Amino acid sequence: MSPETTESKFDFVCVCTGKDCCKHGAKKILKGYKDIKHLPGSSKRLKVVKMKCLDYCKKAPVVILQNRIVFYAENPEH
Numbered sequence: 001m002s003p004e005t006t007e008s009k010f011d012f013v014c015v016c017t018g019k020d021c022c023k024h025g026a027k028k029i030l031k032g033y034k035d036i037k038h039l040p041g042s043s044k045r046l047k048v049v050k051m052k053c054l055d056y057c058k059k060a061p062v063v064i065l066q067n068r069i070v071f072y073a074e075n076p077e078h
């Protein structure tokens with residue numbers, strides 16, 4: 001038996017709020033996404049989700065956007 005699925009009415013952005021990401025600006029990124037209602041080109045509402053460490057700490061801060069990992073660090077490997 002497979003579970004029933006349906007297309008989400010939301011887009012999701014997941015912001016890592018682990019220790020290293022917070023040290024490198026994750027809270028500011030989180031606030032920035034909370035001020036956005038829709039992603040560019042999408043009519044779906046944007047849901048912002050806080051995540052624990054995503055295991056990319058050396059490239060912090062890290063976000064998952066549309067199933068892609070986004071590295072915001074200007075100088076990764078800090």
Ligand code: FES
Pocket residue numbers: 016017018019020021022052053054055056057060061062
């Ligand atoms: S603390 Fe964000 S990836 Fe580890």
